[in-house]
Amino acid sequence: MKSKPKIAFFSLTSCSGCQVEALNLGEEFLNILKYIKVENFPLIKERKKIKKYDIVFIEGSPITKENIKELKEIRKKTKFLIALGTCACFGCVPKMKNYKDKDEIIKNVYQFTKKIDNFEIKPLKDYVPVDFELPGCPIDKSEFYWAVCQLLAGKIPKISQRPVCYECQLEENECLLQKGKICLGPLILGGCGAVCLKSNLQCDGCRGFLENPKTENYIKILEKHEINKKDFEESLEIFGLK
Numbered sequence: 132m133k134s135k136p137k138i139a140f141f142s143l144t145s146c147s148g149c150q151v152e153a154l155n156l157g158e159e160f161l162n163i164l165k166y167i168k169v170e171n172f173p174l175i176k177e178r179k180k181i182k183k184y185d186i187v188f189i190e191g192s193p194i195t196k197e198n199i200k201e202l203k204e205i206r207k208k209t210k211f212l213i214a215l216g217t218c219a220c221f222g223c224v225p226k227m228k229n230y231k232d233k234d235e236i237i238k239n240v241y242q243f244t245k246k247i248d249n250f251e252i253k254p255l256k257d258y259v260p261v262d263f264e265l266p267g268c269p270i271d272k273s274e275f276y277w278a279v280c281q282l283l284a285g286k287i288p289k290i291s292q293r294p295v296c297y298e299c300q301l302e303e304n305e306c307l308l309q310k311g312k313i314c315l316g317p318l319i320l321g322g323c324g325a326v327c328l329k330s331n332l333q334c335d336g337c338r339g340f341l342e343n344p345k346t347e348n349y350i351k352i353l354e355k356h357e358i359n360k361k362d363f364e365e366s367l368e369i370f371g372l373k
C-alpha cells in the first residue's frame with residue numbers, strides 16, 4: 132500500500148492564529164487526517180527533530196537567528212513548502228516595526244537589549260524558495276482545506292486574482308469607499324468572503340495586494356473624496372503593505 136504523504140506544520144514567531152484556524156476545520160480536519168501523516172503540529176504535539184516531509188506549512192515570521200536556521204533546515208528536507216498566513220507571506224502586523232526606528236522601539240520593551248535579535252521583518256521567500264503562499268490574518272479555513280486538497284492531488288494551488296470588492300459586492304454590502312472611508316478592498320486579493328465588510332468594517336488588506344493592483348485609479352477615488360493620502364499610507368502599515 133502506498134504510504135501517506137508526510138505533512139508538518141511549523142510555527143516561527145507568530146500568534147499561532149493560523150494553526151488555530153486550520154484546526155477550526157473540525158471534522159473536515161479529521162477527514163484530511165485519513166489521507167496524510169501529520170509529523171509535526173506545534174499546537175498539538177511538537178517534535179524538535181526536523182525530518183523529511185512531503186508538504187510543510189510554515190506560520191509566522193523569521194525574526195530570530197534560530198527561526199532563520201530552522202527555516203533553512205526545513206526547506207532542505209521538504210518537497211513543497213507553503214507560507215501559511217500573512218506573517219509568513221509578507222510580514223503582517225510585526226512588519227510595522229520596519230516603518231519605525233526599531234532600535235528605539237526595542238528600548239520600550241526590554242531593559243537589556245544588546246543580546247536580543249532585532250532583525251527587519253521579512254517574508255519567508257526572502258530566505259528560502261516558497262512553493263505557495265496562503266495569505267490571511269488568520270488564513271481562511273475553507274481556503275486552507277482547498278489548498279491541502281490541491282496539494283494532495285499533486286497541484287500547486289493558484290488563488291484567483293479577484294479583489295475583495297468582488298465578494299463584497301456579491302454580498303451587496305454598502306461600499307465604504309464610495310462613502311469616503313478608506314477601504315483597501317479594490318487593491319487586495321480576495322478569497323476571504325469580504326468578511327470584514329460583513330461587519331461594516333473596512334478592508335485593511337490582510338491578504339496582501341493583487342498581482343497588478345490599480346493603485347493610480349484608487350488614488351484618484353481617494354482624491355475625489357478628499358481623503359488624505361497620509362491616512363491611506365498609514366492604513367498600508369497595518370499588515371505590512373507599505
Ligand code: SF4
Binds near residue numbers: 147218223267270
Ligand atoms: S498571519 Fe495573523 S493569525 Fe497568522 S500567525 Fe500571523 S498574526 Fe497570527
Ligand code: SF4
Binds near residue numbers: 304307309315325334
Ligand atoms: S466596501 Fe470596500 S471592499 Fe466593498 S466594494 Fe467598497 S471598496 Fe470594495
Ligand code: SF4
Binds near residue numbers: 325333337338
Ligand atoms: S476583508 Fe480585507 S482585512 Fe478583512 S479578511 Fe478580507 S482581506 Fe483581510
